[in-house]
Amino acid sequence: ETGVTQTPRHLVMGMTNKKSLKCEQHLGHNAMYWYKQSAKKPLELMFVYNFKEQTENNSVPSRFSPECPNSSHLFLHLHTLQPEDSALYLCASSQDKARANEQFFGPGTRLTVL
């Protein structure tokens, strides 16, 4: 595998389910990001991790819980989501947060909340 991979690519879940999104980067980067992409809205940065430490949380509801066990892996744990949380969730990585200009994105997970 090369670049940034995300699994699953598609996820349908009920509002009472608990699920997790996974991101893995094979680029040797130290910063990782979660974005939400909704139709006709700008990309929204959710969380930033730099050297496994969370450095940004852009007022994301607590039903989204990130986890970064090491610099190569990033998870987004989901629980009791709402239908308006349906979106494409993109993961990205960069060498470090200082080089956020050079982010590489994964293909995203298309999430549908019923």
Place this chain on the structure above:
Amino acid sequence: GQQLNQSPQSMFIQEGEDVSMNCTSSSIFNTWLWYKQDPGEGPVLLIALYKAGELTSNGRLTAQFGITRKDSFLNISASIPSDVGIYFCAGQLYTSGTYKYIFGTGTRLKVLA
């Protein structure tokens, strides 16, 4: 809050035509980035601009960092069918003691063969 106005929202063009799109804001940016997103994929960085007035090319793509630092444009020359996709601008600005990236809403390009 800060926002980027990207236009046009969508466009249909004939193969071979040139394309122009832009992003404007009321805020001053330090960096402008242009991305392309193909269906089912994440955005891919096309061009990064770091200085006001900078004009940078990447193949048939040319982008400029506006002199006022409040805008940027992207041109695609001699479009081909594989240019179809969504083009996003993003700007970096310094606010509240930190650097933030703001993304535009995208320009959806469709090329008619």
